[in-house]
Amino acid sequence: EKADIGLIGLGTMGAALALNIAEKGFRVAVYNRTAEVTRAFKAGAGDLADNIVTTESHEELVAALSEPRAVILMVPAGRIVDAQIETLRPLMDKPDMVIDAGNADFHDTRRRAEAAKAAGEAFLGIGVSGGEDGARHGPSIMGGGTPEAWDRVKHILEAIAARHDGQPCATWMGPDGAGHFVKAVHNGIEYADMQIIAETYGLLRDGMGHDYDRIGALFDRWNDGPLQSYLVEISARVSEAVDTRTGRPLLSVIEDTAGQKGTGRWTAIEAHHLGAPIPVIEAAVSARNISALKDERERVETRFGGAVEPLGDIDEATLEQAMIAGKILCYAQGFEMLREASETFGWDLPLPAIAEVWRAGCIIRSAMLDEMAAALGDAPGTPLLRAPAFADRIERALPALRRLTVAAMRSGHAVSAHAAALGYFDQMRRARGTADMIQGQRDYFGRHGFARLDDEGRDHHGPWAD
Numbered sequence: 001e002k003a004d005i006g007l008i009g010l011g012t013m014g015a016a017l018a019l020n021i022a023e024k025g026f027r028v029a030v031y032n033r034t035a036e037v038t039r040a041f042k043a044g045a046g047d048l049a050d051n052i053v054t055t056e057s058h059e060e061l062v063a064a065l066s067e068p069r070a071v072i073l074m075v076p077a078g079r080i081v082d083a084q085i086e087t088l089r090p091l092m093d094k095p096d097m098v099i100d101a102g103n104a105d106f107h108d109t110r111r112r113a114e115a116a117k118a119a120g121e122a123f124l125g126i127g128v129s130g131g132e133d134g135a136r137h138g139p140s141i142m143g144g145g146t147p148e149a150w151d152r153v154k155h156i157l158e159a160i161a162a163r164h165d166g167q168p169c170a171t172w173m174g175p176d177g178a179g180h181f182v183k184a185v186h187n188g189i190e191y192a193d194m195q196i197i198a199e200t201y202g203l204l205r206d207g208m209g210h211d212y213d214r215i216g217a218l219f220d221r222w223n224d225g226p227l228q229s230y231l232v233e234i235s236a237r238v239s240e241a242v243d244t245r246t247g248r249p250l251l252s253v254i255e256d257t258a259g260q261k262g263t264g265r266w267t268a269i270e271a272h273h274l275g276a277p278i279p280v281i282e283a284a285v286s287a288r289n290i291s292a293l294k295d296e297r298e299r300v301e302t303r304f305g306g307a308v309e310p311l312g313d314i315d316e317a318t319l320e321q322a323m324i325a326g327k328i329l330c331y332a333q334g335f336e337m338l339r340e341a342s343e344t345f346g347w348d349l350p351l352p353a354i355a356e357v358w359r360a361g362c363i364i365r366s367a368m369l370d371e372m373a374a375a376l377g378d379a380p381g382t383p384l385l386r387a388p389a390f391a392d393r394i395e396r397a398l399p400a401l402r403r404l405t406v407a408a409m410r411s412g413h414a415v416s417a418h419a420a421a422l423g424y425f426d427q428m429r430r431a432r433g434t435a436d437m438i439q440g441q442r443d444y445f446g447r448h449g450f451a452r453l454d455d456e457g458r459d460h461h462g463p464w465a466d
């Protein structure tokens, strides 16, 4: 009996995805560069082994599949994906499909989609979020490619995806690189969500003197309110965890240097290409970069002192409201970046459906995304910041963000993500800003010209001597 779908790359994600596919009743043929990995995978698959066909070459894999064939690639992004496509394609027929499910750069996905289209071949680029556990039990899937290609494998992708109120979190986002782009913005938002939580943790620890258990209990309590989310939930678990080696709170023994695979940085760079402001995500990326300068931070502390003062009259409710405001402002920026990309690349991205597909399975899943989906659907074309339901919430939560940011800065705490959210809001809410000075300077040194408030045209000049 031929398999329904093929999968190449039995690493962390690929193995989990293959088991998920097998569990949902599909036959999956697998191939991995290192054959022992394939054998061990099948041996460890338990009851699901019946639905798994192991193969030891690309030829065998292709021969094991029912037609038209579809093969998922779960290998490291970049040249390895191109190499896999080059090996597979000559073995396949035109209608057969390659599905790149890794974290591809969406520019690569656009290029591969273009090449496939020119050759009359089927290709999909899908973003898969939720880590290993998500891949195994239900990831959030963001698809890009032709609608026909998506429709052919949709039943499998929907079956393995996470569910929110019974609705599968697997959605076609648009042509070519749309799915991988949406996945990348998801990761950028993930960086920002994590940074806002980390800053809040720092204020509780250093500005309010809470111990780790108390911080964990507070995150747990917040997880029952408007901030309900996977990241707040796991932050509670991390806060209260005890180190098995020393018996001390786990956080107290973890070095304060953040790792990154660069997806947040990538989102920030892409935002600059698009001219889309995402200062909260940028602050989060910068904070990780600064965290990596551990040795230099030690030297700077020696020179300037690292003491911080208590936060004063800031209470837990203020911290919660500030987090709510920061989160909304960050997501508002992320959705506007998606809107900008949608126009630039001609994708027609479904913003409400993006909020929906993020409601389960992925790392940024949260209760608020449900409300964001509704708000973006009710007011199409309106940025989240002004969408009625969220404008009201921002209005209520903003004073807390301002009070908290000011108090934190006054007492020496680093709150760059909070400050970036507030700075964005304050710049956005003033129709008359300060870029008149920038334009004056540009005209002075480069005769770049400026627009006048009282006239047409954009090529007016100041009275500078030549």
Ligand code: NDP
Pocket (backbone or CB within 6 Å): 008, 009, 010, 011, 012, 013, 014, 032, 033, 034, 037, 074, 075, 076, 077, 080, 101, 102, 103, 104, 128, 129, 130, 131, 132
């Ligand atoms: P792993 O490192 O666990 O697995 C990599 C897989 O690719 C292995 O099966 C490996 O085979 C194979 N591989 C590596 N190099 C080559 C090569 N040159 N030729 C052929 N096969 C190769 O990676 P992950 O499963 O973590 O990641 C896979 C993709 O999924 C990446 O694009 C990643 O960014 C993305 N992703 C990862 C997430 C995660 O949480 N880990 C979450 C979402 C997406 P071999 O056994 O022979 O080494």
